[in-house]
Amino acid sequence: MVNKIRINVEMLDENDKVIGSEIIKTMRIKKPQTLLDVGYRHSEQIEILQALQDALLNQQSVFFHEDIEECPKCHSKLAKKGYTKSDFNAVFTDHKVKVSRLYCTGCDWKSIPSILSLFGTTVHPELSKLQCENAATRSYRDAAKSLNQVCNGTRRVNNHDRIKHTCETVGNYASINPIASSEKVRAARQLCLQVDGGHVKSKSPDKRSFEVLTSVVFKPENIDTTYSYEEQDDGELALKYKRGKLTSKQCAASALSDNLAHIKAQTIVAAQKEGLTKNTHVTALCDGAKNCWQVVNALEEKARKVTRILDWFHIAMKFQNLSLKDAAIQENAKHAKWFLWRGKPQQALKRLNEVLLALTEKKEKVKIKSLITYIKNNEEHIVNYEKRKEQGKCFTSHLAESNVESLINQRCKGQQHMRWTREGLHPLMQIRSLIASNDWCRQWEQTICGATLRAA
Secondary structure, three states, X not given: OOOEEEEEEEEEOOOOOEEEEEEEEEEEOOOOOOHHHOOOOHHHHHHHHHHHHHHHHHHHHHHOOOOOOEOOOOOOEXXXXXXXXXXXEOOOXXXXXXXXXXXXXXXXXXXXXXXXXXXXXXXXXXXXXXXXXXXXXXXXXXXHHHHHHHHOOOOHHHOHHHHHHHHHHHHHHHHHOOOOOOOXXXXXXXXEEEEEEEEEEEOOOOXXXXXXXXXXXXXXXXXXXXXXXXXXXXXXXXXXEEEEEEOOOEEEEEOOOOOOHHHXXXXXXXXXXXXXXXXXXXXXXXXXXXXXXXXXXXXOOOOOEEEEEEOHHHXXXXXXXXXXXXHHHHHHHHHHHHHHHOOOHHHHHHHHHHHHHHOOOHHHXXXXXXXXXXXXXXXXXXXXXXXXXXXXXXXXXXXXXXXXXXXXXXXXXXXXXXXXXXXXXXXXXXXXHHHXXXXXXXXXXXXXXXXXXXOO
């Protein structure tokens, strides 16, 4: 019967002959008294991983030196002179790695490199990846707690300031170095584009908030619709709601105040990743804001045609927020919505003006005037929504998940005390956009290595 189990590391030469070995851990086999005794405990797993990493790093250390053969000052031959201990942060463990020192036999010039000077960072790219992924979904402090729990201890590399720095480094790199799709993109005949904005609280004392713009590009056939039904009193099933999920999409976001330069450029890249060509017909949905339409205009020269539609979801929300006290007047306002649904903005405006004349309260008048202005400003983008629905064409963002909700609100508004600067939020939005676009699994290595590692 086996009494003990031992983890051993063997060093082999080029002929697979054992030339050295190191015992990592020896454990006596006992009958488990509880489930806690089954297998290695969390702390033991980290200890084993630490020892295994150290064993490998000790063997790799012979390669850790500057790749130079002569002195940069006097051009004499260089010789090795001992080692320097250098920090290295693996995914779950921290290490001290030996790095060779070089010195000049002619002028005493010395080279004392480190992992940082050789590679540009002491942090393994996969740890940077985990830091970015955790910070993309929770606060920097919560991300630090989560990562430390996985590592079974507090690590300096995982404090919230270091995680924030990693996100800013990677996000800013992704912002100015968009990576083309690694796969061949099939040209798309039809694409849908949604552009929207969301406000977040500002750290600036002179501003309460600032706007972050987002865009999402997808093929209409990539909306996977889920239907929910409920039983009526007569036993018949009635549709309760339907909700769509995008199986493939490309997102872009910008918190910069740069006259829309970044969001326009990133939206074009997103569209090209979805198959935008000169033969593509783009259907663009917006909430009616001028800056959103300007982002849409950036695709004008890249596509065959761009159809601009005022998003029905935002129209419906405008009417829902009216809440007029007089039931008859409220009903009259609903008739205006009926005209808009059928693509008749002039009749809708006429009905709303009648509603305005019937109102007496100032607050209600302000709401109607605002709605009238909204329709006038976007009149050319109001279509026959009923007809588009019957034809199965895109007419509202309500059929798919909200880009503003998924990219901005879930991370930046979950806690009311959160306040941001444009420069601090922008890189985080780039990471969230990559993750939401399903690009992260294919592009994280190129993005993180490009952002953090020293160029060869």
